[in-house]
Amino acid sequence: MKLAVISCIHGNYEALNAVLSDIDAHKADQIYCLGDLVGYGPHPNAVVEMVRSLDIPTCQGCWDEDIVEGLNACDCSYPSQLAEKRGHLAHEWTNRAIHPEVREYLACLPMTLRQDNLCFVHGSPNSQHEYLLPTMDGFAALERVLAAEADVLFCGHTHIPYLRELENGTLSVKVQHPGQSETHREFTAPLKRIVNAGSVGEPRHGRPNATYVLYDTDSAQTTLREVPYDYEKTCAAIIEQGLPPIFAWRLARGMEFAERAEDAGHVCER
Amino acid sequence: MANWAILSGIEGNLAAYEAVLADIRRQRQPVTDLYILGDLVGLRGDSEEVVRRVRSPQRGEPIPQVCTGWWEEQCFSLHGIRGLPDAPELVERYGIGAVKDLWEAVSRQTVQWLADLDFGFHELDCLLIHGSTVSYGDELTPETPPIQLCDRLIRADANTLFCGRSGLAFECWVEPGALRSTVTTLDQTAAPQDQEKSPRRVVGVGNVGRQGCQPSYVLYNPGTDQVSFKCVQSSPARGFGAARPKK
Ligand SMILES: [Zn+2]
Numbered sequence: 001m002k003l004a005v006i007s008c009i010h011g012n013y014e015a016l017n018a019v020l021s022d023i024d025a026h027k028a029d030q031i032y033c034l035g036d037l038v039g040y041g042p043h044p045n046a047v048v049e050m051v052r053s054l055d056i057p058t059c060q061g062c063w064d065e066d067i068v069e070g071l072n073a074c075d076c077s078y079p080s081q082l083a084e085k086r087g088h089l090a091h092e093w094t095n096r097a098i099h100p101e102v103r104e105y106l107a108c109l110p111m112t113l114r115q116d117n118l119c120f121v122h123g124s125p126n127s128q129h130e131y132l133l134p135t136m137d138g139f140a141a142l143e144r145v146l147a148a149e150a151d152v153l154f155c156g157h158t159h160i161p162y163l164r165e166l167e168n169g170t171l172s173v174k175v176q177h178p179g180q181s182e183t184h185r186e187f188t189a190p191l192k193r194i195v196n197a198g199s200v201g202e203p204r205h206g207r208p209n210a211t212y213v214l215y216d217t218d219s220a221q222t223t224l225r226e227v228p229y230d231y232e233k234t235c236a237a238i239i240e241q242g243l244p245p246i247f248a249w250r251l252a253r254g255m256e257f258a259e260r261a262e263d264a265g266h267v268c269e270r
Numbered sequence: 271m272a273n274w275a276i277l278s279g280i281e282g283n284l285a286a287y288e289a290v291l292a293d294i295r296r297q298r299q300p301v302t303d304l305y306i307l308g309d310l311v312g313l314r315g316d317s318e319e320v321v322r323r324v325r326s327p328q329r330g331e332p333i334p335q336v337c338t339g340w341w342e343e344q345c346f347s348l349h350g351i352r353g354l355p356d357a358p359e360l361v362e363r364y365g366i367g368a369v370k371d372l373w374e375a376v377s378r379q380t381v382q383w384l385a386d387l388d389f390g391f392h393e394l395d396c397l398l399i400h401g402s403t404v405s406y407g408d409e410l411t412p413e414t415p416p417i418q419l420c421d422r423l424i425r426a427d428a429n430t431l432f433c434g435r436s437g438l439a440f441e442c443w444v445e446p447g448a449l450r451s452t453v454t455t456l457d458q459t460a461a462p463q464d465q466e467k468s469p470r471r472v473v474g475v476g477n478v479g480r481q482g483c484q485p486s487y488v489l490y491n492p493g494t495d496q497v498s499f500k501c502v503q504s505s506p507a508r509g510f511g512a513a514r515p516k517k
């Protein structure tokens with residue numbers, strides 16, 4: 001079975017359309033979406049309507065959560081204070097723009113989706129706000145896949161697609177209770193994978209093209225896809241709608257206009 | 271030479287805390303630092319007195335460095351200071367009656383003092399905390415899956431993680447073996463990397479005041495990296511002041 005996994009559409013209808021056409025061309029049997037349907041981009045309602053009309057199973061992203069719950073992300077969600085301020089502006093705009101039934105739909109999205117040995121989340125199994133970066137410590141990454149009770153963990157949120165394979169993970173544990181003899185435990189993990197689906201509507205891999213992944217459940221073959229689309233149209237709509245122009249600037253370059261978040265493992269206590 | 275005493279879980283049991291302080295005073299190598307990893311207060315005993323005693327160390331006693339624990343978080347929840355309102359965790363674990371008991375056991379003034387305490391301490395290459403950096407309620411024991419222990423140590427960014435949530439006394443060395451990691455991006459497939467790490471450990475510091483337990487705590491010598499476990503005879507004068515040091 002061929003799966004297409006998309007994430008982080010962020011109100012970019014042009015990009016979504018291009019990706020859906022690419023998925024059609026590759027004859028995927030099933031599409032999954034990892035959330036962040038709204039935020040940054042100019043067409044949140046149209047994106048949600050499209051995802052709903054295609055019955056795409058979707059989990060809740062950090063933006064979807066914040067639109068429903070109100071902004072309660074701690075500073076750690078943003079790589080800098082400037083980025084945070086821009087994020088707030090985009091949040092307010094999106095909050096005004098979305099229709100009540102869209103808000104309702106976002107509120108009801110699940111945190112995780114499952115299919116057999118696959119698990120789908122937005123950020124990590126712990127939180128929509130946690131970044132699973134490819135540079136994260138291998139054992140910490142392995143823990144996330146095991147916490148999801150899966151062989152393959154699909155995530156998004158970083159906006160840069162990657163495939164990470166974790167093999168031969170072994171741990172040994174020596175336990176000493178006071179007054180007792182030492183006991184030993186060994187632990188071995190079979191091959192586990194993390195697949196980051198990148199971002200359809202707000203890519204940050206250094207080019208403006210939309211990204212997503214194809215996954216073959218029989219062969220475990222993972223293909224990172226990069227799809228050109230008319231990003232200038234989205235950029236023009238961003239300006240036209242009065243969203244911060246920097247969103248158009250960075251969309252045209254495929255990068256985040258800020259330093260990267262430092263502590264990838266940080267889980268905020270909010 | 272530094273010698274740390276680390277304890278947790280007094281839970282309002284003043285006699286047990288006094289017994290531990292007396293044992294600390296008896297150490298041949300003087301204790302230079304005293305860490306209390308949360309749970310000063312609880313449903314039984316006299317939480318107000320315990321907090322008063324912790325805040326006013328006697329002459330010659332190390333000044334306790336205190337962080338918050340599970341019971342303090344229940345107070346914050348009850349008093350609407352942080353977390354979910356109305357202490358749902360407390361109700362789930364101890365029943366609805368516990369709400370009134372805890373409300374009466376710890377005054378608002380004390381709760382406010384507790385609310386200013388740290389969440390944990392990074393000292394040298396150690397993290398001292400009630401649960402883990404994931405949560406105050408994260409209960410690490412020797413039975414916790416190895417990968418989870420390993421993850422908590424990575425998150426702690428420490429070689430030794432001292433914790434008190436379980437109330438158990440244990441030393442658990444976690445040694446990561448080989449892990450082969452290969453990352454493929456749009457632009458490249460990086461050569462596989464083998465991660466190997468030196469062993470790190472999780473230390474459960476026991477508990478001072480839980481019912482039906484003998485007071486326990488640990489001593490840690492940062493110079494030798496040795497942990498030793500201490501078990502103390504509880505004073506028969508339960509609920510009253512001091513178990514005086516034996517001369
Ligand atoms: Zn996103």
Ligand SMILES: [Zn+2]
Nearest residue numbers: 036061062157
């Ligand atoms: Zn996100």
